[in-house]
Amino acid sequence: MTYIDVPAGVPGIRSLFLFRPDTGKHLYALAQELLRGDSPLTPAERELIASYVSSLNQCMFCMSSHAAAARELYDEQSSLVDCVLSDVENAPVSTKMKSLLQIAARVTKSGKSVTQNDIDEARAQGAGDREIHDTVLIAATFCMYNRYVDGLASYTPSDPSEYKIMGQRLANAGYQLPNQKNS
Numbered sequence: 001m002t003y004i005d006v007p008a009g010v011p012g013i014r015s016l017f018l019f020r021p022d023t024g025k026h027l028y029a030l031a032q033e034l035l036r037g038d039s040p041l042t043p044a045e046r047e048l049i050a051s052y053v054s055s056l057n058q059c060m061f062c063m064s065s066h067a068a069a070a071r072e073l074y075d076e077q078s079s080l081v082d083c084v085l086s087d088v089e090n091a092p093v094s095t096k097m098k099s100l101l102q103i104a105a106r107v108t109k110s111g112k113s114v115t116q117n118d119i120d121e122a123r124a125q126g127a128g129d130r131e132i133h134d135t136v137l138i139a140a141t142f143c144m145y146n147r148y149v150d151g152l153a154s155y156t157p158s159d160p161s162e163y164k165i166m167g168q169r170l171a172n173a174g175y176q177l178p179n180q181k182n183s
Contacts, residue, residue, distance in 0.1 A: 003153045011155050011162065012061035013145060027145070032175040034141060039134050044073035045097060046138055047170075048084060049104050053139045055085050056108045059146035061156040066142075068167025096125040100135045107139035 006015035017024025035046045047070035054062035067085060071078035083091035088101055099122040106113040114136065122132055149156075157163070 001153065002155060006152075006154065009155065011157050011166075012065060013149050013154065015154055016148060016152060028175045030141060031145075034134070034138050036174045040128060040131050041100075041134055042073070043171075044070055045100075046134070047073055048081060048093075048097075049101065049135055049138045050142045051081065052084055052088070052101055053104050053108055053142040054146050056105055057143060057146040057150075059150050061149050061154065062142065062146050064156075064160075064163040065166045065170065068163040069170035070167075072167045072171035094125070096122070096127050096131075099125045100127055100131060103132065103135050104139035107136055108143055111136075111140065 002015065004019065006019045010018060013027075017028060035050065036043055039046065041049075047066050051063050051066035051070055054066060057063075063085070067081050070081045074080060080092050084093060084101065088098065088105075091098070093101075099118070103114055103118050103122060106115075106118060119132060122135075127135075
């Protein structure tokens, strides 16, 4: 049960955005830019970072919905999402992606947890400044989204099929307020 009066049955952050569409539109626009805008990281990689951060933050709604989007975007390689979420060190992703996920993990603790060694390692694995920047910004933003969702106890579905539908919608339509076209 949510702590505030939001639309019943609307899961996660969507209910909070419906409660405050004036702020929600900006948070949706930020998610759209970060996860679908121009970046050297693919949308699948960015969704993977979002789901990994949400997993570390124990935000079941955000982890499940963004993992579903990442699975959809990775298509035939969708199993790597679950590999990352269960054991990042042995997951079948590049060493560059592992170094970026390490940076994202450090951001979940504190921005000051990211060290020069982390940055040097990411660069040594082929990451450029923009990939490092985007990783830190996605991680920091999802820390905020995770705390927003869980801090107001938003509705978190327990049925995995609901997340599959969300993942398909996010992968195909991106991030739009629920009352907008393609929601």
